[in-house]
Amino acid sequence: MSVEAQAAPREYRWRMPAGWWVRKRHYLGYMLREFSAAPMAAWMLWLLVEIRRAADGPAHYAPHSSPAFVIFSVIVLLFSLYHSVTFLSLAGTILHFKILDRPVPSRLIVLAMFGQWLVASVIVAFVLVWFAR
Amino acid sequence: MSTEARSRPALGHLFWWFLFSQGGVITALLLPVHVLVQGILGPLGIVPVVDRHYDTWVNVLGNPLVKLYLLVFFAFAFFHFAHRLRYFLVDVGLHAAKSVPAQVVFYGGAALVTLITLWIVLTTAPLSFG
Numbered sequence: 001m002s003v004e005a006q007a008a009p010r011e012y013r014w015r016m017p018a019g020w021w022v023r024k025r026h027y028l029g030y031m032l033r034e035f036s037a038a039p040m041a042a043w044m045l046w047l048l049v050e051i052r053r054a055a056d057g058p059a060h061y062a063p064h065s066s067p068a069f070v071i072f073s074v075i076v077l078l079f080s081l082y083h084s085v086t087f088l089s090l091a092g093t094i095l096h097f098k099i100l101d102r103p104v105p106s107r108l109i110v111l112a113m114f115g116q117w118l119v120a121s122v123i124v125a126f127v128l129v130w131f132a133r
Numbered sequence: 134m135s136t137e138a139r140s141r142p143a144l145g146h147l148f149w150w151f152l153f154s155q156g157g158v159i160t161a162l163l164l165p166v167h168v169l170v171q172g173i174l175g176p177l178g179i180v181p182v183v184d185r186h187y188d189t190w191v192n193v194l195g196n197p198l199v200k201l202y203l204l205v206f207f208a209f210a211f212f213h214f215a216h217r218l219r220y221f222l223v224d225v226g227l228h229a230a231k232s233v234p235a236q237v238v239f240y241g242g243a244a245l246v247t248l249i250t251l252w253i254v255l256t257t258a259p260l261s262f263g
Binding site for chain 2: 015016018021031034035037038040041043044045047048050051052054055057058061063064065066069070072073074076077080081083084087088116117120121124125127128129131132133
């Protein structure tokens, strides 16, 4: 037996060089997309606070409406649209299935995902607006 | 071979990946409309929105379906965020984010937000079916 075979198996650890993601625009876009989950999580924590404010009672209830909050929401909306569009477009690549032995075209899958997004958005918007009357 | 003997299904990874992918779908479908309506159109007064007034907000929050919806939405979204941000840190070179303590912090944080959401939806507005 050779010396290599006797030695305990060693793991080859590949490490990305530091700052790899600033080298190409695509990498930077990917990392920006990943990071933008943080402001989106912050926005949802705000929504949680808004829900909790309903416990303040009618006299003290005050919804969030500062210009800074609206600007923050605009930024979060742009990020979340970027996330949704890129993620739902990917469905055509990820999902593969057949109906009646024929593969479903990826464009149809993507279209179905966007249709689902539209339906969900309309329902949520309807509830949020209709019950405000 | 020693490599075969050591390989085992990554059940933990499967579990977190399931929560991550479901969270991705749910958040992608639901978050933009909430941000648009409650974060922009409502505060600017372009459309009436339930959370602008106490009465309508409490009325909607009292609905059991709304409570269930909020709990599912927040739970999946935050497990998704936890997984994503943990791997973001790995990507920028912070390999400690792969460790068990880091997993406890991130997924524990998501579990904490889920519990807080559960507490809030159960205690904030009394149940109503109207």
